[in-house]
Amino acid sequence: MAVPILKQGHYLIASIQAALSDKDLVQLRDDLADLVGRHRARGVIIDVTALDVLDSFATRTLRAIAYMTKLRGAETVIVGIQPDVALSMVQLGLTLEDVFTALDLEEGLSFLNERLQMDGRHGS
Amino acid sequence: MDPEVRVRIQTSADVVIARQQGRTLASRLGFSNSNLTIIATAISEVTRNIVEYAKEGEVRITLVENGTRRGVRIVAADRGPGIADISVVMRDGYSTGQGLGIGLPGSRRLMDDFEIESTVGKGTTVTMTKWAV
Numbered sequence: 001m002a003v004p005i006l007k008q009g010h011y012l013i014a015s016i017q018a019a020l021s022d023k024d025l026v027q028l029r030d031d032l033a034d035l036v037g038r039h040r041a042r043g044v045i046i047d048v049t050a051l052d053v054l055d056s057f058a059t060r061t062l063r064a065i066a067y068m069t070k071l072r073g074a075e076t077v078i079v080g081i082q083p084d085v086a087l088s089m090v091q092l093g094l095t096l097e098d099v100f101t102a103l104d105l106e107e108g109l110s111f112l113n114e115r116l117q118m119d120g121r122h123g124s
Numbered sequence: 125m126d127p128e129v130r131v132r133i134q135t136s137a138d139v140v141i142a143r144q145q146g147r148t149l150a151s152r153l154g155f156s157n158s159n160l161t162i163i164a165t166a167i168s169e170v171t172r173n174i175v176e177y178a179k180e181g182e183v184r185i186t187l188v189e190n191g192t193r194r195g196v197r198i199v200a201a202d203r204g205p206g207i208a209d210i211s212v213v214m215r216d217g218y219s220t221g222q223g224l225g226i227g228l229p230g231s232r233r234l235m236d237d238f239e240i241e242s243t244v245g246k247g248t249t250v251t252m253t254k255w256a257v
Contacts, residue, residue, distance in 0.1 A: 019140050020140075022139065052164065054165075055168040055172070056223055056230065082161075088158070089165075091162065
């Protein structure tokens with residue numbers, strides 16, 4: 001199923017609602033790469049709260065999204081990795097090096113606001 | 125419900141079905157949520173290998189007993205190209221595909237028992253078990 005992507009000020013928020021197949025993840029990557037340019041977004045938040053599994057493919061794709069959007073001039077933050085998912089990722093041996101993460105959507109927004117020095121005025 | 129689930133693996137959607145059904149079956153043994161997530165993640169890794177390297181196969185997930193222990197056993201089998209040198213694919217970071225090369229060694233870390241049998245030209249079978257406390 002496709003992930004809804006909302007535009008909020010200079011940010012794009014991808015809010016994952018249900019389990020994603022590899023195909024869905026690749027779609028999300030391509031959609032975001034396109035939308036960052038179209039909306040001139042400065043920041044991207046991917047909310048993975050609803051995901052009960054983050055395996056090697058999902059991790060690799062999230063990393064790819066973060067790098068691709070960076071090349072397009074936007075910062076990406078992954079928010080909402082659940083504690084059980086975090087434990088499983090560590091045991092599997094996965095890392096999200098160089099990718100920003102935050103506890104939840106609220107923290108992700110304030111991280112981007114600080115990082116882009118927008119004080120929330122343009123971000124929301 | 126019979127304590128066995130079989131899922132035919134052909135597409136990335138089947139990978140999601142397999143890990144969801146595996147989680148549901150394993151939950152009958154009283155695993156913690158952390159362990160259910162670990163089991164689902166390992167199922168995801170081994171079934172993705174089927175899609176990526178063998179195109180199709182099957183995963184069989186069963187509840188097993190060994191003395192007083194009960195656990196969940198996952199058998200992922202395909203008739204794909206097989207693996208010439210298993211010690212190489214069990215090394216972190218080795219991949220001939222598009223992956224991170226972490227699926228098999230990572231799954232071994234996630235599960236309690238892990239075995240892989242493979243014959244070039246015949247296929248690969250991964251058998252792994254997680255025991256409930």
